[in-house]
Amino acid sequence: MAGALPRSPLAPDHFPDLPPIDGVTFAAAAAGVRYSGRLDVMLAICAPGTTIAGVFTKSSTRAAPVLDCQAKLGHSSDTGAAILVNAGNANAFTGRNGTYAVATLVGATADAADLPESRIFTASTGVIGEPLPYDRITAHLADLVDSQSSAAIGDAAAAIMTTDTYPKGATQTVTIDGKSVKIAGIAKGSGMIAPDMATMLVYIFTDAKIGQDELQGLVSQTSNQTFNCITVDSDTSTSDSLLVAATGVSGVDVAGNADFAHALHAVMLDLAHQVVRDGEGATKFVEIEVTGCTDKAAAKTHGLSIANSPLVKTAIAGEDPNWGRVVMAVGKSGAPADRDTLSIWFGDILVAENGWVSATYREEDAAAHMKGDHIRISVDCGMGSGNATVWTCDLTHGYIDINADYRS
Numbered sequence: 001m002a003g004a005l006p007r008s009p010l011a012p013d014h015f016p017d018l019p020p021i022d023g024v025t026f027a028a029a030a031a032g033v034r035y036s037g038r039l040d041v042m043l044a045i046c047a048p049g050t051t052i053a054g055v056f057t058k059s060s061t062r063a064a065p066v067l068d069c070q071a072k073l074g075h076s077s078d079t080g081a082a083i084l085v086n087a088g089n090a091n092a093f094t095g096r097n098g099t100y101a102v103a104t105l106v107g108a109t110a111d112a113a114d115l116p117e118s119r120i121f122t123a124s125t126g127v128i129g130e131p132l133p134y135d136r137i138t139a140h141l142a143d144l145v146d147s148q149s150s151a152a153i154g155d156a157a158a159a160i161m162t163t164d165t166y167p168k169g170a171t172q173t174v175t176i177d178g179k180s181v182k183i184a185g186i187a188k189g190s191g192m193i194a195p196d197m198a199t200m201l202v203y204i205f206t207d208a209k210i211g212q213d214e215l216q217g218l219v220s221q222t223s224n225q226t227f228n229c230i231t232v233d234s235d236t237s238t239s240d241s242l243l244v245a246a247t248g249v250s251g252v253d254v255a256g257n258a259d260f261a262h263a264l265h266a267v268m269l270d271l272a273h274q275v276v277r278d279g280e281g282a283t284k285f286v287e288i289e290v291t292g293c294t295d296k297a298a299a300k301t302h303g304l305s306i307a308n309s310p311l312v313k314t315a316i317a318g319e320d321p322n323w324g325r326v327v328m329a330v331g332k333s334g335a336p337a338d339r340d341t342l343s344i345w346f347g348d349i350l351v352a353e354n355g356w357v358s359a360t361y362r363e364e365d366a367a368a369h370m371k372g373d374h375i376r377i378s379v380d381c382g383m384g385s386g387n388a389t390v391w392t393c394d395l396t397h398g399y400i401d402i403n404a405d406y407r408s
Contacts, residue, residue: 005402010277010285010373010393011166018153018171018184022207023047023247025148028155029140033133034088034126039159041137043144044083044203045113047247052081052121053216055223057240063092064102065122066241072118076212081119083203083243084109084137085160087188091124091132092238101134112141123241125188125201126162153205157186160201163402164190164278170270172263179252181208181260185267189275190232202227202242202271204264209248214255218264219244226268229300229390231307232279233399276391281398284316286375286391292343293386298335300388302379305333313395316375321366323351330379341382346370354382 024046028039046052054073056066084105091098106120113120124132157167171184189200210218223242244264254260277285288306293299306312306329315322323344330337340355347369350358369375375394 005163005165008165008278009283012274015154015157015167016169016171018169019173019182020150021182021184021205021247023050023249024205024245025150026152026156027144027147027149028152028159029144031086031136031140033086033136039155040087041140041144042085042156042159043109043141043148044156044205045145045148046081046083046205046245047249048080049078049248050081051076051210051212051215051246051248052243053212053219054241054243055220056242057237059238059240061093061238063090063124063239064094064098065091065124066239068102068106069121069123069241069243072121074212074216075118077116077119079119080113080115081121081245082109082113082115083121083123083245085123085125085201085203086132086137087160087162088126089124089130089132090126090128090239092128094129094131097131101132104134105137108138108141112145121243123201123239125160125239128238153184153186156203160186160188162188162190163280164188166278168271168274168278170267170274172266174259174263176252176254176257176259179250181250181252181254182206183208183263183267185271187271187275190278190280200237200240200275202268204242204244204267206244206246206264207248207250208246208254208260209250209252210246210254215244215246218261222261222265222268225265226272229388230272230276231304231390231392232276232282233395273391276393279393280402281396281400282393283396284373284375284394286316286377286393287389288392289376289378289387289389290381291378291387292380292382292384294336294384295386296388297386299386300390301335302330302333302337302381303388303390305329306377306379307390307392310395313392316370317394317396319367319370321346321351321363321370323366326377326379327352330381336383337381338383343380343382345378347376
């Protein structure tokens with residue numbers, strides 16, 4: 001289905017030039033899991049001693065691959081590792097069939113790549129509730145292992161797409177103690193986006209050296225500042241998974257290094273924004289900044305309430321500066337708010353202040369801001385110093401068109 005959808009008008013001009021990451025190779029194949037004539041399986045193989053950290057959906061109906069990956073994290077190993085991902089079928093809500101499919105894929109990948117099963121991480125994305133035709137994947141494993149290349153990360157990004165209209169990649173290079181440390185990541189995500197951990201499927205690779213505990217803490221913290229601050233449609237997936245693999249090949253220890261943490265944050269935020277820009281049917285990228293709250297948690301609650309409101313999102317799609325809907329979304333969020341201290345801006349235009357429309361407000365000014373493809377809404381609650389920023393997109397009829405026949 002991904003190939004049939006028009007490219008998002010918010011898409012970047014091109015897929016970025018991602019540098020090879022020492023200690024990681026990739027391959028992709030057209031296995032026909034669900035789609036015909038397109039890449040839909042990717043395999044990444046990491047060097048011995050690679051450290052892996054991850055965050056996953058908190059959904060109570062987590063898919064079998066998610067449960068398997070969660071059970072494998074937190075263990076150090078001197079061996080290599082592999083990540084196998086398929087698109088088109090989520091292997092979620094598939095009962096014992098799902099568990100068996102994961103075990104089969106893990107075993108077959110371990111044999112083909114000569115790695116222990118404890119170091120094989122799998123993920124599946126696509127339709128929920130249909131058995132995964134894992135034999136179509138195992139049939140390509142030998143070729144996937146034999147065709148590994150450090151330059152094939154772009155093919156890997158294309159292979160994990162479902163309703164995505166473009167592959168997503170991001171990179172950063174940071175100099176530490178005179179040596180370069182590289183980070184490159186890929187992601188998929190377009191709908192069913194309201195992360196409660198990280199997001200969709202995200203795979204980030206670096207040649208940095210860092211222990212598992214340190215990497216896990218950094219990944220969890222950075223996910224909360226990036227992927228957990230985006231939403232497309234308020235729906236949290238059964239399959240959301242984010243893995244970060246640090247090969248250590250550069251020899252540069254980045255534990256506690258602020259420059260590396262900043263670079264990882266930049267990669268994750270870039271990928272998170274790309275997911276929003278590829279939101280199903282999206283025509284506008286929306287940034288919502290909330291300040292003056294009792295604490296950061298309250299600010300984020302208000303921000304997500306605005307970002308997830310169908311009334312706000314459809315007003316944005318219609319280029320209507322309906323600030324009353326923002327007031328509504330703040331009021332319903334459940335976080336502390338005071339009508340008489342609330343102020344709202346669309347772009348740089350003060351719309352309302354102290355619980356009432358601003359005396360300087362002219363609707364035609366706000367309407368002009370709404371015509372752009374990057375919309376900024378700011379809210380100040382006037383109650384404290386808590387602040388947060390979240391990102392979303394508009395809600396158009398295109399979202400309905402895509403999801404009404406998703407399984408066809």
